[in-house]
Structures are given as C-alpha cells and as structure tokens.
Amino acid sequence: MKDLRDTLIIARRELLERVMSKWFAVMTLIGPIGMIAMIVIPAAIARSSTEGTKVEILDPGGALTEPLLAGLGAERWRVTVAAPGATDATEEEKIRRGAINGYLSIAPDALAGGPIVYRGDNASSQAVTGVLRTRVAKAVLDRRMAQANLTPEQLAILGKEVRFSTEHTTGEKAATSGAGAFLVAYFLGFILYMVITVYGIGVMRSVVQEKSSRVMELMVAVVKPRSLMAGKILGVGAAGLLQIGVWLGIGAILLEYRDQVLGAFGISGGGKALPPLAPSEIAVILAFFVGGYFFYSAMYAALGAMVSSEQETQQVQLPVTMLLVIGLLCQQMVSNDPRGSTAALMTMLPCWSPILMPMRYVLGGATLGDAALSLAILTVSTAIVVRAAAKIYRVGVLLYGKRPTARELIRWLRY
Amino acid sequence: MTAAVPALVVRGISKQFGSHRAVEDVSFTVPRGCVYGILGPNGAGKSTTLRMINDIIAPDAGAIEIMDGIPPGPRAAAQIGYLPEERGLYPKERVLEMIALMGELRGLSRAEARRRAGAWLERLGLEQWAKNRVGELSKGMQQKVQFATALIHEPALVILDEPWSGLDPINAEVLREVVDEIRASGRTVLFSTHQMEQAEKVCDAVCIIARGKKVLDGRLLELKRSWGADGRIALGFGDEAARARAEAVLADAALVADRLPARAGDVADCEVTLAAGVAPQQLLAGLVAAEVWLRRFEVVVPTLHQIFVERVGDSAAVAERRPEGEPGKDQGKEAAS
Helix, strand or coil: CCHHHHHHHHHHHHHHHHHHHHHHHHHHHHHHHHHHHHHHHHHHHHHHHHCEEEEECCCCCCCCCCHHHHHHHCCCEEEECCCCCCHHHHHHHHHHHHCCCCCEECCCCCHHCCEEEECCCCCCCCHHHHHHHHHHHHHHHHHHHCCCCCCHHHHHHHHCCCCCCCCEECCCCEEHHHHHHHHHHHHHHHHHHHHHHHHHHHHHHHHHHHHHHHCCHHHHHHHHHHHHHHHHHHHHHHHHHHHHHHHHHHHHHHHHHHHHHHHCCCCCCCCCCCCCCHHHHHHHHHHHHHHHHHHHHHHHHHHHHHHHCCHHHHHCCHHHHHHHHHHHHHHHHHHHCCCHHHHHHCCCCCCCCHEEEEEEECCCCCCCCHHHHHHHHHHHHHHHHHHHHHHHHHCCCCCCCCCCHHHHHHHHCCC | CCCCCCEEEEEEEEEEECCCCEEEEEEEECCCCEEEEECCCCCHHHHHHHHCCCCCCCCCEEEECCCEECCCCCCHCCCCCEEEECCCCCCCEEEHHHHHHHHHHHCCHHHHHHHHHHHHHCCCCCHHHHEEEEEHHCHHHHHHHHHHHHCCCCEEEEEECCCCCCHHHHHHHHHHHHHHHHHHHEEEEEEECCCCHHHHCCCCCCEEEECEEEEEEHHHHEEEEHCCCCEEEEEECCCHHHHHHHHHHHCCCEEEEEEECCCCCCCCCCEECCCCCCCHHHHHHHHHHCCCCCCEEECCCHHHHHHHHHHCCCCCCCCCCCCCCCCCCCCCCCCCC
C-alpha cells in the first residue's frame, strides 16, 4: 500500500515538473503547427508542382503532336511544337537557357513501337513522369485505335478504364482496403518509435538526474527503488502521453476538417482521410501503444540506472534503439504474411510486439485472444524490467563515476 | 534522559567492500533523548555505518535494532529522519514542494506535508523563497531546505551524516539550534562528523571509530572525567622566581609522575601528571608550602580532540585513502572543516 502510494507521489511530482515547464507548453503548441504543415505542404506540392511545366514536342512523324498538345494542355502545361528541323542539340540548348523544362522526342515509328523519350531538367520528378506516362500512353492508344478503323462505340468500349484493386481478408471479417489498414498500422509503428526515442530518453535522463543532483541517497532511504522507478516511468510517461494525446486530438480534428484547413491555404480537394477502423482495432492499437511505450521507458530507466552521467547515456541507448529499428524493419514481413509463424512469434516477444502486433491484428493475422496474450506478456515483462532497473539503481546508488561491468550487473540483479 | 529501551542498538556489525573492510565488528547503543555522535576521520566507516542503519546497504554480519527493536527497513524508516552526506535536491522543484514531497513520502498527507513545509520555511527564514525553484537558492539556503526534508515528519530518531560539512558559521549555528530543539523535545539525534569541536558542543555521548573499528564509546562527561582522573594538572607561574621554586616540588617523584611541555597556544607554562594515588590538593599544598606564586592551577578536562588524538593516534586522525572505485563517497568532494 505504501509502495503504491509512493509510486503515485513520485509519478505526480515527475508529471507536474514536466507539465509545468515552459518547454512543455511550447512543444505542445508547436506540434499542431507541424501537423497543419504536414497536411498542407504535401497537398500543395501535389497540386502545384507540374502546373506550368514548359515542354516542346519534337515529333518528326507528326502523328502524336495534336493529341499531346490537347492532353498536356489539359494539365495546364505550356506545350509548344518544336520548330521544323529542330534536333536534340537545339532542344538541349533551349533547356540550358531555361526556355523550356524539357522535350518529348518521338520516333517516327512511335505508333509501331518506336521509342518516345522525355528529356528534361524535371525528369526526376515523380509527378511530371506520371503525367507524361498517362498522357503519352493515351495519345498512342487513341491513335492506334483510330488507325484500326473502329467505330466510336468500339472505341468507347476499348477505352474503358480497367478497375483493379486489392482487398485484404483472412476470411474471418469483411474484406477491407488492405492498403489503408496497413498504412495506419505502419505509421503508428513509426510514431511509436519516435515517441519512445523522444520520451523514453526522458525517463533515462530523469533517472540519471537523480545521480547528478545527488538526491538519490535521500530518496533511497525513504522509498523503495521499485516505487521510485515505477513512479518515474509512470510520471514521465504520463507527461509524454498527455502531450501525444493533445496532438492526436488536434490531429483528428484537423483530419476531420481537412478540406477546410486546405481551403484556408487556397488548396481545394484533399482525397481520403483515415480509413475506418473497428473499435476492437482501435483498442488493440492503443493498448499496444501504451504498453510498448511503458516497456521501453522501463528499459531506458534500467539504462539510466547503469550510467552515472548524461554523456554516457548516448552510448548505452544504442542497443535499445537497435531493438526498435529491427521491429520497424519486420513490419513488412508481418504485412506480407500476417498469419505466418514468424509473425506469430515476433508479435509475442515484448520488444517487438508493440510495433508488430497492431499491424498483425489489423491485417487479421491474430485473434483478440492472441493480442490479449501478447499484451499480458508485455505487461509482465515491463514489471520484470522495472524490478531489474530498481535493483540496478539500488546498488548503483553507491557507485559514482564508474560504469558497472557485466559481472557486476548480474551480481546486482541477484542482490 | 535515558529511557529503558534505547533508540538504537548496533551489535557487532561488519561490512566489507571487495578486499576493503569498511566496518569491522562495531557495536554501540544510543539512549533515547540524547545527541549521539559517531566520530572518526574521513574513511573511518561512519557513513557506511549510517547507511546500514538506514537500510541502504545490508551489513555482512551483526544486528541493528531501531526504536522498539525494529530491524532496518520500511517500518524503521518511518521513524527515522535521514540527512545523507550526499545530499541533493531536485533542482527544478519548488522549494515548498520539495520539502512537502519528502513529508508525503514519509507518510504525511499532502495537506499536512505542505502545512509543515511552510512552517519549516518560516522557521528557517526562507518563507519568501517558497515558490522559487530549489536550483535558484544559494548553497546555504539549500542546506537549510535539506534539514527540513529530513525533519518534516518529526522523526523519533534523526540521523545526520556529516551535517556540518560545508556549512557556513551562521547555518552551523542554525543546525545546532535545531539539534538542541530535537533533544529538548525528547527525541534522539545520531550524527557523524570528523569535526570534534562541533561534536563537543552538542554531543551527550560519542562513539569514536577509526579504520572501521570502534575505539571507544560512552557519555562525553564520563569519558572526560575518566580521562581527567588520570590527574593531569596545568600550571602557570607568576614569574621566573616562582618557576625556579616550583622545580623542587615538581621534581618530587612521590607527587609528580610525568612532566609535559605546555601545549602550543595554551596560557599554562607546563602540564604535569600526578603520581598514582596523589590528589591535586597535595600538589597544591606542596606548591603553596614552597611559596610558589601561582598564576594558574587547573585540573585539566580534556577536549574531545585531545581524547581522540590520544586514543586513535595522530596517524589515524588523517584521512585514510579509499581503494579505487570503492563504493562510498563521491570522489573529490570532501568538505573542508
């Protein structure tokens, strides 16, 4: 009872110390500004990047000039036809002078399979290439079909769009858009990684601070190290979750009113927002987010207990960061085969389950029971790590300025 | 002053760090309501002893009983107020909150802890700093805050590790007053120090340790009395003629066993040790009969420092070097006395 009370008192102190600081308020406010930028900038780039592209058409055969002028003109490109007698050299000279961005070099036998090449200073742009690919392909197809003397009805049938898409299902739930669910889980994995590296290090700092401010002997005499560690992880963790909560809340509102936000910046049309998630999926994602967050915070606390100064923290955190990165790399593997045995194993291991289990669950590779078991393993592991951190801390109290050897560490854990 | 059950009983505790014996078979008893000093040079094992009492480290051997026979641990901790030698505070915490935090962790309710923290700040003259951050306070002010963190829950046993180290004279006086108050309220204070002068001013009883072993312990008055009972007399003569006349008396082996030169800085001309069974009056009578003009005749009561040096030896009074990487004090930081 006293232990729990102490834990909560320590947690409250850590939470208040952080929340009351100026930086916390500043960062909490800067977050949404970044989010607005993340919505507006890509949309703005997508809208405006290819407009006004200056292109010349070098088409000695002349078969494709007309449809390309019309097609690219519809993209608001500034399309001109190269002067008679123009060569690659004269066109390249124009690119050098900046008169045009690039030119389409169309072989006379293009309709029969000859090459069509675009050369320009913006050929590396995905957007430009995408527009060109679509428009050139359509122009060629239209011409070929016209040459085949088809009736307009036949042309209309042949020209119909092929509508292909994928839907993810394991036969248990209604099929969903696989891409959408994957993206949500994928990005949450990344967000968890970022949040852990930013706030988990906060926990480590907080533990190291006990040593650098020499307050630890005072604390060890009053509270059990386990209460102290658990309190720190909870308190610093809660500060982080509070900030992320504010951000997610604002983020959700921004996504809901995405069109209005974009409209305020003079950009219209935004495309789809978040794909819909079932309540159980949201619950699993949140549970593993919080669970993973506290598990890694405990790991960082243990690291903090091992070192005696801020400088040393830089080095010891590498192994934990590596664990996280391995988890991120394995996301692809889980999405490729969510029901495979490797995915099943990795989503049970506490160091990777926080990143991989939400994805596996959303993709239907795991039942709610699997998720619950994995969460239980994660929770127990967190408690074990907290205990270990407390033991290391407890004995480390008496050691300043010396990093423990592996043998000492093992001895401390048995202390 | 001494109640039936002592505040603290330490029985034969030992602690070894690697090959270094930090504490070896140390025993002492702290009666209730007294101020007890553990004295010894740096590295003698004082802090290790106090840490074992506070359950920060466990002794390899021996037993410790706190208040009503409670072993070190959470139950005992509730009765103890501990000011460690390594005393830091959370630099970003508000002064009042810092003190209240320690009160809460010692079991006080939040409201009560804050009320008492406020009272302590007033008592220490820091009330206008209550809302400042600890890191903004001067070192002296932080030391006062540290006393308050150790005392806020009114512990029955107050343990202070080198409380005077680094204190300026004004704060040293504040601390002495606080210690006197605790004694006046019937509670017990146990502290360690290597500063004999401070210990002499406040201690009722002492335990002197050196190189991890107990050298002697007991009530200060009795220690001084037994040391004084050796019959040491300080003499001062009115003039050279008086000194010459005294020579004959002091040369009498039946009266005087030993003659010592006067201590540096003392106003006495010489000190003598009386022969066994001789009372000071007999020497005085002899000197008066020889018509020696005496400026001073004093039965010497030794200072704690003298007892210490005599019993421990000058060499042990010097700080002992600690082996490299040994658990213990912060390297390089040892407050000047």
